[in-house]
Amino acid sequence: MIVITGASSGLGAALANLYHQEGESLLITGRDKIRLFDVANSLDTTPEKSKVLAKTANLTDSVEVEALFDMCELQPSTIIHCAGSGYFGSIEEQDPEMIKRLMDNNVTSSIMLLREAVKRYREHPVTVVVVMSTAALMAKGGESTYCAAKWAVRGLVESVRLELKSINSPMKIISVYPGGMATAFWTTSGKALDTSSFMTAKEAALMLKQALVTTEHGYVSDLTINRG
Amino acid sequence: MIVITGASSGLGAALANLYHQEGESLLITGRDKIRLFDVANSLDTTPEKSKVLAKTANLTDSVEVEALFDMCELQPSTIIHCAGSGYFGSIEEQDPEMIKRLMDNNVTSSIMLLREAVKRYREHPVTVVVVMSTAALMAKGGESTYCAAKWAVRGLVESVRLELKSINSPMKIISVYPGGMATAFWTTSGKALDTSSFMTAKEAALMLKQALVTTEHGYVSDLTINRG
């Protein structure tokens, strides 16, 4: 089973589609019930296709994260954490409430998700894919709090990797840094952009899925996907 | 006037002492009223010494940050942001409420402080010193959420620097990364450590103060202070 967060739109929804078409069992989650179940319903559910579970969850709440993973009978093979949101503009013009929401949506959710995943599965060969942004790698003007959020997740991942290594855990964390995807993310982010040359979420999903195919002794641990 | 946050203990209190001894006017702030005023009262207030204003503030609240800066008649020469707290342990053993407090104390406070400072002073040659930690530079096991918090602040600072540069602002942001200070921080952080070989807060304050002395065309923009 593959668990996908942020599956009600964008990259998460595109990944759900791709893995479903290959017959993978899925547990998809998102904050918005209507949009999440729209995605779930749009997936072909003829018998030969895979089983899809959909469950809304507020990932900033550790109890809801627990309830989410309680849906998995066995440990999932892969957890793909796509949930997140954007908020932009120069620092002095940003709104305090929006900033707090941004940090919750991106940082608190990632901490709670990773915390629960490590707690449950650290003795199992589970792959956790954490989708960040190229903003996690390099600061940009007009994206101060978004950079803060994404750098936070990168620091978190790098540290948890060391913790897993120190206990010889078979769990792996894969960091993904997409740049310039054209998703609904932008329309709600407050940043006016012509995204016609951007990757579609489907394109990013294809490249990510491709990169997650491992070999016997190796895997792609870090991946930057750019438009161009 | 120099504004110092986190001044009720540790590095902030030590800096308050040093600058006060040199006759600088100070506005010091902290969350704990009793401890903050203990620091204020411990500063020598004989007439030849500098004026000290003390005001508690919850820096995660933008309104309180505004009220803090309303105390400055003119723009301060320097703002030294020392406020922060620590919380450690492997990710799966960390408590959700403590994690949220850690993020607020370190990240939200830094965002709100920097936001207000830029809003008010971006057209003035104000120096904002942001004290982080060596954990902002390199991930460590057992410090996942602390790294997340400190990396967030680093990403924030790097981005706001670009914003200031793009408007040719005379405001400067100085990043300080101390490692291994022996302060009360550790006793409340949940991490058992022998800190006898650590720097005292006073030592770190001396080195930081020294590094903040600028020349006509240059300044120290980034500074890592280590024990040893």
Added chain:
Amino acid sequence: MIVITGASSGLGAALANLYHQEGESLLITGRDKIRLFDVANSLDTTPEKSKVLAKTANLTDSVEVEALFDMCELQPSTIIHCAGSGYFGSIEEQDPEMIKRLMDNNVTSSIMLLREAVKRYREHPVTVVVVMSTAALMAKGGESTYCAAKWAVRGLVESVRLELKSINSPMKIISVYPGGMATAFWTTSGKALDTSSFMTAKEAALMLKQALVTTEHGYVSDLTINRG
């Protein structure tokens, strides 16, 4: 046509094999004539298979790099720069001559190759893949000069990317950071290691080739491949 450097062994040879099997035309190069032609001869050259050109070149010599690219009638679609060597041990025990050779093999060769590629093809949609090492991302003890060499190449690539961007070049540079490959590299590097759990060069080649498949608007720009 795909140009592959360092093709006489390891990852370069494995990539040559994979691309040849798919019918790609190849220009392969290496320092050692016998080993290079062994690789070339081992590739199936029945008529239905692709054309293989092999030419030795000392990549530290700009004239030989020019001569190498003179073999391409048209611009190649892709240049995969795998050439490099390893040398390890604590800094004080390293031999000056071996250090210089290490820097030449890894740094000078990469500069000369990238310089010639940019000179010829910067107005063409050529993809240049630069294979470094995880040592380019994080310092390790016992690998000081090797880290120096690999960080140099990373700094070079990051800078040349900015130059290409500033002229709106359609040329792309892809950075690849493999860690823990089991190749002949190690037997000549002076570092005793049990490499039985390492990736084979073929595994790394498969993952790299897979990641190089682009979509209409996107591509993988940076890739870390690890064992595990």
Added chain:
Amino acid sequence: MIVITGASSGLGAALANLYHQEGESLLITGRDKIRLFDVANSLDTTPEKSKVLAKTANLTDSVEVEALFDMCELQPSTIIHCAGSGYFGSIEEQDPEMIKRLMDNNVTSSIMLLREAVKRYREHPVTVVVVMSTAALMAKGGESTYCAAKWAVRGLVESVRLELKSINSPMKIISVYPGGMATAFWTTSGKALDTSSFMTAKEAALMLKQALVTTEHGYVSDLTINRG
């Protein structure tokens, strides 16, 4: 005794002046005999002032580096490595011979110097200051090979630090990243710049010297000095 490389001009010469005025014994070195001895002769050598030894050395030659340190009767307290040169322009326009000289002047010299220092003094509390550039921290267009050189030195330093730590060496390495100094460096670098708002070498020397003052348990390990 303080050893200063690159002392025949710029930051090295300015540091020699400052430390000499404080009565420190010096061993200064540079490539150019005339310029080096001009600096040595310009230092006030009245009896109350410190002793100055001057010796030319090609730091890319390990034998000359050995001969240089043979001049120190005891271990020096501090070694300040300022030697280096600049070379700029877009990658495709750079000259192969100039590139090789750049790499030698910056990378090979740093390796040989650090190698000899570690070999001799790793059991002594010697401080080695390695002066790089802000180009070692962030890539810039038009500086590809210079970035390569400076990133190499940074990778080297980070790795040697780990080696020293692993043997509990009392030796310390301090990394200094100056940006925008106005020295003769620029006039020979091929980059046309108005440097009137740049720091003078003397300003940078003052800030660096100031930052090197340690306390009992702490020291500044990394320092970025910028113009502004």
